[in-house]
Amino acid sequence: MGHRDAKDALFDGFAEVAKALASGRRAELIDVLAQGERHVDELAAEIGQSVANTSFHLRALAGAGLVTTRREGTRIHYRLASERVVDLWVALRDVAAAHHARLDDLAAAYLGDRDELEQVTRDELVRRIAAGEVLVVDVRPAAEYRSGHIAGARSVPVDDLTARLAELLTDVPDGAEIVAYCRGPYCAYADDAVRALLAGGRSARRLEDGFPEWRRAGLAVESATSGARPG
Amino acid sequence: MGHRDAKDALFDGFAEVAKALASGRRAELIDVLAQGERHVDELAAEIGQSVANTSFHLRALAGAGLVTTRREGTRIHYRLASERVVDLWVALRDVAAAHHARLDDLAAAYLGDRDELEQVTRDELVRRIAAGEVLVVDVRPAAEYRSGHIAGARSVPVDDLTARLAELLTDVPDGAEIVAYCRGPYCAYADDAVRALLAGGRSARRLEDGFPEWRRAGLAVESATSGARPG
């Protein structure tokens, strides 16, 4: 094999990893798996595809090394191969947001108008948690909360939010604010939650990104099994 | 457009960016452009493709927003859209190196056996530069040196290295060591340079990565026009 052929083969290897992300459905899978492990039919429901097709995409991701599997009884759980995959996903999103011509429009079409939604940066949230001024609410599905969440956050899945609004309001001291977070900057759950809270006459904001970014930044997380730990 | 359709369209947008990187030839283009801007026929020569095909790939990269162009006379210069693209490329390489099953083999086939080559980390090189113990040699083509290099580095393109070996050896004090660097961790130039220096009886090592990673880390760089500046 010549020098040129070997170089081409090496860069084709890098391209194989990019190819694994080069499908909207696989990108959605990565976004969900960044929250924690899931099995195939959950993932199929998340991305709105058949189980067969989801299995096919998961094989593609596994073939590129981005996800690994764990068998538990009759179920097979998929998870990201490592936190590096989250880094890659975040970098991809950042480049798309900065340079893709139509991404803002696509995001607006999915998320709706965010003008009335105020966002909180990670740094600001850290300060407000330390000052005890804020109730942090995890509005992702309960399974994702269980597999890891911001230390001290309360789980109120967005589907239950209207039913549990009164409970939330009585628990929050007058001076305190509610901050909701979900899967990431392009996840609609926290937006919906904040809109519902604002409609209920309550001051609320959303974290600008989500749990994977929080964990990646080395900030305090806890999970159903581990309890609190520093990042 | 429904919620599901809008979500699919958004993630298809992210996937478009990944698709731009999902070709070995385009990945090579990104790797070269991370060194600085180039025009089409240079790039065609770098990746070993026809000008027409290279132009086609550059259009694909431009369409995804990863590169931009600048016209100068009859030439069109391509450059990366921003430093974020370098971040993405580095993240992609890291994931491939960590999780792709055959990447080590592909890298070994291209780069050869690296066992006898000692590498220097960025941090160590910073310390040794500060201590004045080292001659830093940029072995990339001269054009890439001109568009930006490690502050204080001397340009000795690897093609000229054997001819200029004597010059180098007389310039290096006895206690000092030579550190060569090039485009990045998967670039062969610095390897070749270090092997040539070792064959000449000289102690030499390579920087573990390359100039784009150095600049990205905010370390001191300079260019033909700007002179030295802190990152």
Add this chain to the structure above:
DNA sequence: CTACTGTTCAAGCGACTACTTGACAAGTTA
């Protein structure tokens, strides 16, 4: 063992991708 659940595989179709060749467009030089 049989029945069942969760997951993967195989075939098949339409759409897209990578590269080649040769023609064309934009800008420069004389």
Add this chain to the structure above:
DNA sequence: TAACTTGTCAAGTAGTCGCTTGAACAGTAG
């Protein structure tokens, strides 16, 4: 203006991708 350089576009071919359908293959439960 004409001749030239640089870069892009168009057509064509071989190969790959994405999704569907229906069958096959673990494991588990009875």
